[in-house]
Amino acid sequence: MKIIDKIASRERCAEAGWYAWDFILDQPMDDAFILSLRPLGSFVYLSMLSKPFFKIESDYRLIKGLRGDNFFRVAVHDAYRDKLAEVEALVSQGKTE
Amino acid sequence: MIYLNQAASTWPKPPQVLKAHAAALSAVPAGQFRGGSAEAADGMEDCRNRLGTLLGISDFERIYFSSGATDSANAVICGLKLKGRRVFATQTEHNSILRPLLNHKDRVGQVDIVPCDALGRVSPEQVEAMLDTDTAAIFLNHCSNVTGMIQDVSAIAEIAHRHGALLVLDAAQSAGCIPVKGDAWGVDVLVFTGHKSLFGPQGTGGYYVREGIPFSPYRYGGTGRDSRQLIYESGNYEFEPGTQNLPGIAALAAGVAYVLEEGVEQIACKEGALMQRLREGLGAIERVRLYGDARCSGPILSFNIDGLKPADAAYILEGGYGIRVRAGLHCAPLIHRAMGTEECGTIRASVSNMNNEKDVDCLIRAVREIAESLEDAHEDH
Numbered sequence: 001m002k003i004i005d006k007i008a009s010r011e012r013c014a015e016a017g018w019y020a021w022d023f024i025l026d027q028p029m030d031d032a033f034i035l036s037l038r039p040l041g042s043f044v045y046l047s048m049l050s051k052p053f054f055k056i057e058s059d060y061r062l063i064k065g066l067r068g069d070n071f072f073r074v075a076v077h078d079a080y081r082d083k084l085a086e087v088e089a090l091v092s093q094g095k096t097e
Numbered sequence: 098m099i100y101l102n103q104a105a106s107t108w109p110k111p112p113q114v115l116k117a118h119a120a121a122l123s124a125v126p127a128g129q130f131r132g133g134s135a136e137a138a139d140g141m142e143d144c145r146n147r148l149g150t151l152l153g154i155s156d157f158e159r160i161y162f163s164s165g166a167t168d169s170a171n172a173v174i175c176g177l178k179l180k181g182r183r184v185f186a187t188q189t190e191h192n193s194i195l196r197p198l199l200n201h202k203d204r205v206g207q208v209d210i211v212p213c214d215a216l217g218r219v220s221p222e223q224v225e226a227m228l229d230t231d232t233a234a235i236f237l238n239h240c241s242n243v244t245g246m247i248q249d250v251s252a253i254a255e256i257a258h259r260h261g262a263l264l265v266l267d268a269a270q271s272a273g274c275i276p277v278k279g280d281a282w283g284v285d286v287l288v289f290t291g292h293k294s295l296f297g298p299q300g301t302g303g304y305y306v307r308e309g310i311p312f313s314p315y316r317y318g319g320t321g322r323d324s325r326q327l328i329y330e331s332g333n334y335e336f337e338p339g340t341q342n343l344p345g346i347a348a349l350a351a352g353v354a355y356v357l358e359e360g361v362e363q364i365a366c367k368e369g370a371l372m373q374r375l376r377e378g379l380g381a382i383e384r385v386r387l388y389g390d391a392r393c394s395g396p397i398l399s400f401n402i403d404g405l406k407p408a409d410a411a412y413i414l415e416g417g418y419g420i421r422v423r424a425g426l427h428c429a430p431l432i433h434r435a436m437g438t439e440e441c442g443t444i445r446a447s448v449s450n451m452n453n454e455k456d457v458d459c460l461i462r463a464v465r466e467i468a469e470s471l472e473d474a475h476e477d478h
Contacts, residue, residue, distance in 0.1 A: 044475070050466070051416065
């Protein structure tokens with residue numbers, strides 16, 4: 001899986017001090033990719049939904065997306081913007097697989 | 098796309114609004130009082146006239162155009178004589194009012210907040226108890242953009258006047274979907290936006306200031322009229338400097354005409370029925386908590402799903418079901434203290450005259466599926 005673009009998200013969570021980006025992937029996310037992200041934080045997966053939703057959360061970072069989409073959203077608290085690159089590197093280097 | 102974020106900005110707009118906007122943009126640009134063109138001035142006066150009819154303001158010539166409620170609030174707060182005077186705002190206010198009041202420190206004296214209850218209701222008795230004779234104005238949000246609570250404007254205006262204070266009404270969320278009776282209620286100043294229930298484009302709005310209230314502009318510039326006059330020494334101010342958003346005002350006029358043709362009472366009735374259906378449908382779902390009840394009669398409902406943050410619920414609704422709602426504090430941070438939703442806010446669904454029962458039923462079904470899926474959620478901590 002490769003990240004082909006990174007777009008500032010329309011989600012306006014900035015009012016709570018968080019900033020979000022959509023990471024655009026070269027293919028739709030499947031279960032294997034989603035489950036490979038589990039080490040990045042506490043993991044919630046609503047697999048019963050017709051379009052399953054996942055969320056991975058830590059104190060300073062939040063990742064969420066829907067299975068079948070070719071993007072996922074990453075939000076970081078303003079004080080931890082450097083942690084954004086960490087996610088990018090992990091996915092691009094395939095270390096989550 | 099099922100659009101239930103109408104409280105943010107209405108969509109779609111009635112066809113006549115799109116037509117009026119396109120016609121104004123296609124026509125040779127008219128100059129407001131510039132080059133002798135009467136067309137633009139007529140268009141603006143026509144819009145003012147319609148707004149006066151809708152908002153119950155007979156002196157409609159004192160309705161001034163702006164870029165929206167925030168612009169209007171800044172004009173009003175800077176233009177009224179509030180320096181060194183005490184001002185009240187309610188806990189339900191939007192940041193379009195709160196931020197200008199709290200940041201124009203050189204133009205506004207002490208700002209105190211009148212509390213509301215968990216539904217967003219501001220009690221006239223509470224207002225009465227807090228006011229003193231040094232109060233310059235009360236800023237009152239007519240319809241909460243979080244709970245849909247409608248305030249008793251007439252009662253609060255009467256209290257304000259008895260204490261020698263002005264009643265400044267924020268009708269951003271009510272104009273076009275809830276009857277507004279500016280003159281009859283004793284409203285001294287009224288702020289509105291064009292892009293919500295008036296069905297105008299974003300970037301339109303305005304304000305009204307009753308005659309006789311000391312008021313000056315906070316922006317100056319070209320108006321195309323009496324160009325040799327550089328200083329307004331006589332107090333004969335102009336309140337619409339700069340080239341006006343004439344295509345926007347033409348479209349706003351069409352939006353207001355649409356509301357007048359449909360009838361604001363009929364719109365309120367239709368939207369009320371949709372909200373009742375939504376409230377009953379969501380209220381029957383386990384894990385769903387509603388903030389507000391039938392007493393909140395505006396076309397807005399806040400709720401949460403136990404076990405899911407509002408922002409995540411909105412994400413699933415949009416990405417998984419094609420339903421657009423809004424999540425968070427909705428730019429009205431203080432009311433959440435009364436609601437107990439300060440940390441993450443709420444999911445907000447809001448309807449317009451363009452929505453129907455099918456839209457509401459789709460949201461209810463989607464929320465039920467999401468709530469049920471939480472029972473089988475896979476979680477690693």
